[in-house]
Amino acid sequence: MTTTQALPRSEEDVLREFRNSGALLEGHFKLSSGKHSGHYLQCARVLMNPARAERLAKAVVAGVPSEIVDNIDVVVSPAMGGIIIGQEVARVLGKDAMFLERPEGTFHLRRGFALEPGARVLMVEDVVTTGLSSREAIAAVEREGGEVIAECALIDRSVGSVDLGVPFYPLAAFDFPTYDEDSIPEALASVPITKPGSRKN
Template structure:
């Protein structure tokens, strides 16, 4: 399969945003990848998921189910599950704690991949993985459409940064690395300039 220009897909969907953003990790950034806009087109979602599925198949890893943390990971995870022809479930926060609900069950020894839309530090993916492991599932891999460059993905020369929360012994698959400025919320130059961080998806964005 020809290598896809993932950045161009984001640009085409007006999903590579510039401004002052609050990330799910709590950090701030001047750039935001709004994957929901890319996945708005089912044909594009299918193309990206198939490319990601190909990486996983070529690795030899065989999984039984994909789990994604809500809300951002649901579309990417479902499309990847469809491309791999496996079951799909998702976790969601209840009173701040990531939880498996809606009758979802994990079989003991069932092999899982945890899929996000964007992997930043991997914190939400790790919380979803913990839900699976508590019910006896086994985590074989993590995946995302894009990797913010803090975690080491398969096929990239980038090294793992201290901020990455994903384990070293479990592979991460992603289509591309996106390296953007990221700031601690207590030491953000954009805040010092007087602007306020927004989280896309809120305030009508």
């Protein structure tokens, strides 16, 4: 017998989902953005339980204004991190899900995916820090003939400072400090570096 759990609404609710799944990591991480941090949110781990992934996706969609939801034709995510949450968000919306890949360094659609000309796209990410991957993915959608009308994400590590060029609706924002290569605190620099993201740095 399954029980229906309440959707995570507050940032503490979302952080609890990460803690409970062992997805809030501590150490020294080089993020996909190139910045360094003592914390890493491993979204693949928090999403590995299908019921939790569904719950988080429903919470993400609940934060997107209805006027945007009503105009979405298709969901697109950047690989690898955005694939699972993108699929789950698409399921909630009743839309198809596609993902972008960059085997040669530039995002594009593969595997037979194609956008209808003028398709209105919801971009879905797992974590946004500097927004670089998101902006590259949005540009790729434009090259593929679609239009990104908004982006949503599980986590905004920029805490509202990122500019993606489209409306952005994260489920939660966490202010874990990040550091450039030349400004890493001594205590963090003494810890061996882990590169958990999918971007090749």
